[in-house]
Amino acid sequence: MSTTATLRPPVPGSGRKGYDVRKVRGDFPILSRRVYGKPLVYFDNAATTQKPRAVMDAVRALYEKSYANIHRGVHSLSVESSEAYEKAREKMRDFLHAGDAREIVFVRGTTEGINLVAQTYGRANVRAGDEILISALEHHSNIVPWQILCEEKGARLQIAPINERGEIRLEELERRLSKKTKIVAVSHVSNALGTVNPVKRIIALAHARGVPVLVDGAQAAPRLAVDVRDLDCDFYTFSGHKMYGPSGVGILYGKAEHLETMPPYQGGGDMISSVTFEKTTYNILPYKFEAGTPNIAGAIGLGVAVDYMRSLGIENIEAHESDLLSYATGRLSAIPGLRVIGTAREKAAVLSFTLEGVHPHDVGTVLDREGVAVRTGHHCAQPVMDFFKIPATSRASFALYNTREEVDVLAAGLGKVVEMFRP
Numbered sequence: 001m002s003t004t005a006t007l008r009p010p011v012p013g014s015g016r017k018g019y020d021v022r023k024v025r026g027d028f029p030i031l032s033r034r035v036y037g038k039p040l041v042y043f044d045n046a047a048t049t050q051k052p053r054a055v056m057d058a059v060r061a062l063y064e065k066s067y068a069n070i071h072r073g074v075h076s077l078s079v080e081s082s083e084a085y086e087k088a089r090e091k092m093r094d095f096l097h098a099g100d101a102r103e104i105v106f107v108r109g110t111t112e113g114i115n116l117v118a119q120t121y122g123r124a125n126v127r128a129g130d131e132i133l134i135s136a137l138e139h140h141s142n143i144v145p146w147q148i149l150c151e152e153k154g155a156r157l158q159i160a161p162i163n164e165r166g167e168i169r170l171e172e173l174e175r176r177l178s179k180k181t182k183i184v185a186v187s188h189v190s191n192a193l194g195t196v197n198p199v200k201r202i203i204a205l206a207h208a209r210g211v212p213v214l215v216d217g218a219q220a221a222p223r224l225a226v227d228v229r230d231l232d233c234d235f236y237t238f239s240g241h242k243m244y245g246p247s248g249v250g251i252l253y254g255k256a257e258h259l260e261t262m263p264p265y266q267g268g269g270d271m272i273s274s275v276t277f278e279k280t281t282y283n284i285l286p287y288k289f290e291a292g293t294p295n296i297a298g299a300i301g302l303g304v305a306v307d308y309m310r311s312l313g314i315e316n317i318e319a320h321e322s323d324l325l326s327y328a329t330g331r332l333s334a335i336p337g338l339r340v341i342g343t344a345r346e347k348a349a350v351l352s353f354t355l356e357g358v359h360p361h362d363v364g365t366v367l368d369r370e371g372v373a374v375r376t377g378h379h380c381a382q383p384v385m386d387f388f389k390i391p392a393t394s395r396a397s398f399a400l401y402n403t404r405e406e407v408d409v410l411a412a413g414l415g416k417v418v419e420m421f422r423p
């Protein structure tokens with residue numbers, strides 16, 4: 001079984017490695033299917049990405065050859081599954097440049113990672129009158145868990161506003177940091193607009209006041225090199241399914257000093273060291289936060305997804321998507337009535353837009369007939385839509401396997417939409 005993607009040799013004299021996107025597309029079986037008789041153009045990658053054969057092979061191989069429950073049996077299959085699961089944890093540690101595998105907790109995804117921190121660190125540290133600071137760019141997953149906590153504790157949610165480009169206004173964020181602030185929670189990359197937030201700077205501002213920071217990395221981990229020690233974030237969380245891995249698995253990184261003192265999230269098997277009816281003692285890190293049988297195949301598949309991304313080079317993926325973003329921004333901006341929503345100076349892989357006089361759902365439906373999959377709606381970021389005074393956008397989001405030719409198909413499809421809905 002090969003876990004590496006097809007690499008293109010360095011372009012002579014360019015000094016830059018690249019990869020051959022045509023060969024890479026061959027690693028993703030679904031990309032060769034047709035929709036309404038047209039070749040699939042999959043631009044809904046911010047919602048979830050497609051999977052390379054290597055990930056599917058790894059999951060299949062586990063079930064065919066080694067599968068058993070982990071950490072529990074002395075028999076060979078259990079030992080093999082446990083080793084593969086822990087090897088995946090070590091890959092995730094290395095991917096994030098974390099110092100210690102004890103700081104890597106397997107969760108269901110970003111949503112669970114944020115809820116875990118809100119319900120453990122948050123519950124233990126937030127009191128009535130305290131504040132939690134988020135930004136106006138957040139996905140509902142990084143809003144609602146904090147609202148639940150605020151309601152329970154009598155605390156207040158503070159919001160750092162954004163500007164017309166869709167960038168967090170840093171001076172306003174700083175102004176909202178106070179002695180009452182108990183945690184800052186901010187996305188690394190916005191799923192609705194693609195804004196890359198200056199999280200390192202935000203973390204430094206918060207730390208200068210002793211406030212810990214959680215980073216929602218759902219849209220960053222698939223495309224940016226993440227170094228949690230360089231960022232100095234307290235928590236970092238993301239989902240496997242958005243980075244070529246299986247669904248139902250993700251990562252919460254937490255500094256050991258926090259994880260050690262936090263109460264457990266859920267009770268059950270594996271998270272205990274001993275149980276009597278009088279007293280239960282909890283397991284060591286990271287198992288204290290992994291109650292019950294985890295997504296074993298998902299974790300192993302995620303490890304292979306990271307191998308795959310690294311075989312292409314994270315910086316090459318970033319460069320490839322950045323090229324697609326600027327090409328698509330140029331092509332789509334030329335379409336009459338099309339308005340790009342989100343024009344941040346630092347942007348990644350996401351192109352949100354409205355088309356004058358056409359509801360985004362109509363845009364999505366017409367494009368689907370052309371084989372083009374885009375997302376339409378509020379993208380689980382209703383406050384962002386409210387800020388721009390629109391109900392919804394159409395969103396094309398790019399991945400390592402997309403091409404400029406596919407962007408041309410999108411542009412042609414949008415041309416048809418304009419023709420169809422011309423008054």
Ligand SMILES: Cc1ncc(COP(=O)(O)O)c(C=O)c1O
Nearest residue numbers: 109110111139141191216218239
């Ligand atoms: C920025 C951001 N945060 C959180 C989430 C939630 O991720 P999941 O549904 O995988 O838990 C998403 C998903 O779209 C996202 O884009």
